[in-house]
Amino acid sequence: MVSTGSGLIDRLKEIVGTANILTDPQDQAPFLSDWLGKYRGTAVAVVRPGTTQEVADVMVACAAAYVPVVPQGGHTSLSGGATPDMSGCAVVLSLVRMNRIRALDPIGQTMAVDAGVILANVQNAAQEAGFFFPLSLGAEGSCTIGGNLAANAGGVAVLRYGVMRELTLGLEVVLPDGRIWNGMKALRKDNTGYALRDLFIGSEGTLGIITGAVLKLFPQPTARATAFVAVADVGAALRLLGVVRKHCGDRLTAFEFLTGETLAMIQRQIDDVRVPLGKIPAAGVLIELSDIDDEMALSARLERALGAAMDDALVTDAVVAQDNAQAKSIWRLRESVSQALVREGKAIKHDISVPVAEIADFVAAADLAVAEALPGIRPMVFGHLGDGNLHYNLMRPLAMSEEAFVAQGGLLTRIVHDQTSRRHGSISAEHGIGQLRVGEMAVCKAPLELELMQALKRLLDPDGLMNPGKLLPM
Structure with a gap:
């Protein structure tokens, strides 16, 4: 077994090079706080591998030392999904150096990329080749394809093109024990059993680390x-x-x-x-x-x-x-x-989806319920109406302090999520579960559904080392 002290650090330096392992707290700081500044953690080290094999070797070393690994891409999660906890036990594995566009096939209309490629760079590469990659997000200048896949990102063009799962043909994944699954197939039809690709998309780094993807391209709109x-x-x-x-x-x-x-x-x-x-x-x-x-x-x-x-x-x-x-x-x-929400003050945010036909009923019922619970509350409702995804955000009554309002967050979130569950909706449409909603999974998932998810987690990650504390309750 490799020691979690200098022995592990030395081994990680051998794998990725001394310059690509960060142990100084100041150097680590940008990797330890989430995008919104809501979550903060500590880490044994921040490791920046440059190839899939280096990722695999890092995973072997961490598994041998029983050290948890927190995968991280552009670090733009809105649910704390890529931030370590405060235990200081984990290694943060950043994919920022894995930023190559591996291949572009103009006949098959596909692009093979590293997981660390920034979304905007994929968009630009597709455009330069006369094609179009339709995923579009507010964070597209910094979020990465691996993170987009881990959260099954949506965005403004889902209505026509679908979410990330529908924009992806193949994956390359490093498993918790360091084995590499090469599923980088550019096939649009493959009826040979379980769709492993779909298992890892949306898994938020809890089952393995996505290191590459084959993406669908489309004709460039003129x-x-x-x-x-x-x-x-x-x-x-x-x-x-x-x-x-x-x-x-x-x-x-x-x-x-x-x-x-x-x-x-x-x-x-x-x-x-x-x-x-x-x-x-x-x-x-x-x-x-x-x-x-x-x-x-x-x-x-x-x-x-x-x-x-x-x-x-x-x-x-x-x-x-x-x-x-x-x-x-x-x-x-x-x-x-x-930006307007940030300037308006603290908001209690919800990223929900319900069947499209139920949206009007949901908004009316939720507005009434939160107003009864807290008179003067100000719902700010917007979203991708065509695919049933609403951002149902609540702002404080004008006469109420922000501190008192934040204290009502648990009650208000239960109200909103109860209205969502009654309509067989989802408490996370595109932002992921991360740390933010992990405590609610037992409420929003049927017992059998949660049992199956936990069984898959135990099968692939028996020691519970992959992104602990995210997605699934411990």
């Missing part, structure tokens, strides 16, 4: 049409979704919903962002179509859809972007939500 639409409420927005789908089919790429309260908060907190209709509506929807068609034809199609919706009294006002600058201005409104 035309986009963007609109901002005023609607009465979320129910009208859902009916509008049906109308736009009927007229535009799979050209519909994004359908983003924001309540009037959320829009007002954005205008209040972000100086250079304005609702393009001149006044704040009861609710708004950002719609984007994309195609390889002519842009004027695409805009005309969107205008016809909105005209039909106005005839049905689903839309009270609308603006269709006339150029790229106007489209960017509309998107800036949606992209500014997170």
Whole structure:
């Protein structure tokens, strides 16, 4: 057995080189606090391997020493999924050096990449080759493909292209004992048993370390049409979704919903962002179509859809972007939500999904329930309406201190998650469970479902060394 002291450190230095193992607290600091500053931990060392074999060798050494390993990519988790605990027992394994684009196949329309490649670099490489990789996130300039896979990331284009699981063909994974599973297949059809790929996607580093992936590419859209639409409420927005789908089919790429309260908060907190209709509506929807068609034809199609919706009294006002600058201005409104929330104050955040048909009922019931529990509370509701994913965030009553409000977080979260569970929804649509929601897994998962997940964990990681304290209750 390798010692958890200098023996392990010496062995890790042999594997990755002295420059790629960090033991000084100041050098480690950027790897030990999560993106939001909510979680903080300590580590034996931060190790930065440069190849899959080095990852495997690190895992062998850590397994021999019974030292936990916390995989880390761009470190942009919103649930503390890549931050070690305060025990100081773990090794943080950062994949930042594994940033190669391994191959691009223009015929098969695939790209093979290291797990540490930044998402924006994948997008740019695809564009330079005349293709399109559709995953788009606020953190795309720093998040990595491995992290996107670990959390099964979604983003604004899920409606048309799907989540990360649907954008991935093959994986390369280092198991907790150091064995390498090479599943880097670029096959779109493979009916030979269990889909191991799907087991590791969304596992948040608790079953192994994803070191490579084969991603799907798509034709580069040559035309986009963007609109901002005023609607009465979320129910009208859902009916509008049906109308736009009927007229535009799979050209519909994004359908983003924001309540009037959320829009007002954005205008209040972000100086250079304005609702393009001149006044704040009861609710708004950002719609984007994309195609390889002519842009004027695409805009005309969107205008016809909105005209039909106005005839049905689903839309009270609308603006269709006339150029790229106007489209960017509309998107800036949606992209500014997170910054506005931070400036508004502490929020109790929820990343939920329910069946699309249940969204209006969920919002009405949740709004009523949290208002009864805490009069004056301010729900800020926005999200990817077309795929059922809402960010249901709660801001304090104006007369209440932030400290007193935060103390109500547990009660308010139970209320929101109870409303989610009643509709057979999910308490984490795209942010992952991490540390944030791990205590709620026993409540939101059926006993058999949780039993099967724990059995898989024991099978692949019998010593419980992979990202402990995340995803599954101990």
